[in-house]
Amino acid sequence: MQCISIAVKHKYAHTQRYRKREMKGGLIFLLAFTIIGLGVCQGGELKKHFYKDTCPSAEDIVQNIIWKRVSTNSTLPPKFLRMHFHDCFVRGCDGSVLIDSTANNTAEKAAVPNLSLGGFDVIDEIKTKLEETCPGVVSCADIVALAARDSVSFQFKQPIWEVLTGRRDGIISRASEVLANIPSPLFNFTTLKQFFANKNLTVQDLVVLSGGHTIGVGHCNFFSNRLYNFTGKGDEDPSLNTSYAAFLKTQCKTLSDNTTTVAMDPGSSTSFDNHYFKILTQNEGLFQSDAALLTDNNSTIIVHEMLDSDNFFTEFAQSMKRMGAIEVLTGSSGQIRKKCNEVN
Template sequence: MALCQLFIFALVVTAAGSLDVGFYDKTCPHLEIVVRKVVQKWFLKDKSAPAGLLRLHFHDCFIRGCDASVLIDSTEDNIAEKDSVPNLTLRGFDLIDDIKTSVEATCNGVVSCADILTLAARDAVALSGGPDYSVPTGRRDGLVSRIGEAKLPSPQFSIDQALGAFTAVGLNLIDLVTLLGAHTIGFVHCGFFSDRVYDFRGSGMPDPAMNSTLATLLKAKCPPPNQIKNISLDPKVFFDQTKRNPFTFSSGFYRQVLKNRGVLQIDQELLNTDVTSNLVVEYAANPDFFKAEFAKSITKLGSLSVLTGVDGEIRTNCRKFNMNANGN
């Protein structure tokens, strides 16, 4: 590992502070069993649930760190993160509520919503065929959730733009390439990419970097950008348009990118630099290596700027601050 990468990793470990695998061993010993049981119940009903949880986890950790701020509902006094445009298509809130209810019935007032979301994301990956990694816990829930702070990397970003957003929160280029591999499962709303198939950069033509067959297929499924009025209600397509089971976690995402079949612009942008394209080739050829690296990067993501000790709170309800909290 390069010296700069070791330095970044050291910063993240330091920031994580008191996070520890088995943090709840004495206070809530059956926590992980309870969480996985609920995630599995939802997974059996909806194979797309893991993709929703992964995205929910990412959107939470990218703003203010992993503090469950994305779960907060807006009030008359405060418009929360979840009502920002990038978050309007998030899913999984009801699933997290279900887990919280089950956890509270077992260990009242002990486990944070931030830890529940992080554990649920891990279980989602494992149930989809991805790595089953250890999750350090001990996070506390945040006291702030504001719509104006919900600034996330755009699907239209270049690699340089995306890297700028990632490094700003403590992630690096390897994490960027690796975490985009989550696009191996689930679906995406047409509004996030329809410009690529209809009018790429005002050209009136599809993005030349997109496989022409894929562009034709997506155009048949998605309306033009000017006909999309509500991104949360527009049609959806699978990220992977080729495999029989689009809900299986694999390195297939990278094989599709190599064939110019990345649905989002940022996905296809991975071939535009030597470092990222080389990693795409390596992940495509070595699925086990990809899964091992994904476990490292998502664990690192889950440790960003966490609240521990006496900071923050343990919410009673994941959707709202406790009565003594100030969320304005």
């Protein structure tokens, strides 16, 4: 309650002091203070260099293995970014997406949105090395958060956002909880906004984090309805750039194709940058959820603000920090798994 009241106090003070200011600027300022309040609440006891005394080399170990693997496999950054996103949106950032199913439980990994996740072997490699170095200290949840940051940062040879650590691992992983929590690429803006609000994330976060689609690929079956049967009448999505649609039809030839993949950001699919927002303004967003960002006035404004590269990198860092604090387990909650794919 205390941190929420602090946010409200800042919001009230700002309103009184700057009520004559331009509305847009005021709203952005209010949003910033409100998010700070929520972030502190959600983040619990996360902090910089949580392992500096208990496992000083932890973050270096993660970075070294990730960079080694990414140097020979450029598909890993989007995979780790997506893994972190899917982990945080179901039961919070607790590493539950890593747990294997058992005879008595179907885990998150087995849910449809997670079937195309990858990179679990690298997470296991990192965990093995950390257990050899500092047994029972570093959580799998923190490994996922660091792996997402370090894999994307490889092209810059330096971290591009700060990862607070101190997460603990969850002991529950249920496939049945995934669809109700992870936003679908078929969602419209209203539903996307609600799913993010459910995690105390804002429209700003929704738009900015969608910029992660600048790397990686999408499967045809998640957008081919936009090409062949948008309203159920064998039609094409009128909001989709016609030239881009024609190209996509050469890649995804049927509605039933569930194996072919297409770059989400053509021409920039292995480079992390703000190019996604450029193609979005040209109506070349791959998914319906991408195009949805242009159906709301506020989100459209944010999309255009992200055309400035510095703005995008600054905002992406902040949104990733907020996402990484969703419903975290800290202190004595949860556990530190010995193996990331199973509970102790």
